[in-house]
Amino acid sequence: MPAPLFTVINTFTLKDPAGAGDFERRFLDHVQWMRAQEGFRAHQAVRATERPEVYVNLGWWAAPDLFKRVMASETFQEHAKEFHRIVEVAADPSLGILRIDADGGQPAGGEPVVLVERFTVTGEADAFEAAYRAYAEAAARLDGFGHTDLAKSLVRPGGYTAATRWSGPAACRAAQHTPEYAAVLKLAEAETVVAAPVAGNRASEVTRHG
Incomplete structure (x- = not known):
């Protein structure tokens, strides 16, 4: 039986609802990079129907240490800095x-x-x-x-x-x-x-x- 996947659940709320297109472009570029990182398994990103300024992404990783290593990288930190300019982020590691x-x-x-x-x-x-x-x-x-x-x-x-x-x-x-x-x-x-x-x-x- 495979080990349970570490699950990163992030809720992104746009600071400016008009910035959805910019956020999605940046996010998709970020995801493309994340998919190539060691330990990445899968993800699902969605946009709330009744609150379109809210996005939720679930990311599945082989182990929390592998995700932490990616988080510590220069590229991830650059992406995070860009995101925090345009969205509020709430994380729920699971x-x-x-x-x-x-x-x-x-x-x-x-x-x-x-x-x-x-x-x-x-x-x-x-x-x-x-x-x-x-x-x-x-x-x-x-x-x-x-x-x-x-x-x-x-x-x-x-x-x-x-x-x-x-x-x-x-x-x-x-x-x-x-x-x-x-x-x-x-x-x-x-x-x-x-x-x-x-x-x-x-x-x-x-x-x-x-």
């Missing part, structure tokens, strides 16, 4: 505990959406993780499912983040009406962000952790 991909890759058709969910678990973590796994496995059998990831925060007590890609809003809503999803919500408070994918790739060697 550990990936579940990853499931649809058979055959991305769902076909529709306008894809990514549901980003920030959970706060007040009860037993094991019970929540088991409930989310049951939901994710049920969701993977539904039409329009693309992939899902769940990560446990290393800094937020009881904090988890999930990102699930669907072929469109209807498929996403159908999953939220399943009994498995209702069981998840009984164990945690959830803050949800519906978003559009901006850029991303998947790690081919890993389909599931946990």
